[in-house]
Each structure stands twice: as structure tokens, then as C-alpha cells.
Amino acid sequence: EETLVVEIDLERSEQVRRIWPFLRDRRIDSYQGLLERFRD
Numbered sequence: 357e358e359t360l361v362v363e364i365d366l367e368r369s370e371q372v373r374r375i376w377p378f379l380r381d382r383r384i385d386s387y388q389g390l391l392e393r394f395r396d
Contacts, residue, residue, distance in 0.1 A: 373380060
């Protein structure tokens, strides 16, 4: 195991999110059903 400590350029992060919007459109509330299937 290891711990990484890094600096994040918040402006660059915002630029990347605009170009690559996959995380913006995620539906976190939809994940619960997926987890239940694998617990059984």
C-alpha cells in the first residue's frame, strides 16, 4: 500500500470535465441496484 499526495490544478480539472463530460452525467442513485445483484 501507499499514499500519494498530489497537487490538483482546479482550473485544468474544470477544463477536462468540460471536454470529457462522462462524470458529469453519472447517476449515482442508479448504482445501488448493481451492488445488490453482486452481493447475493
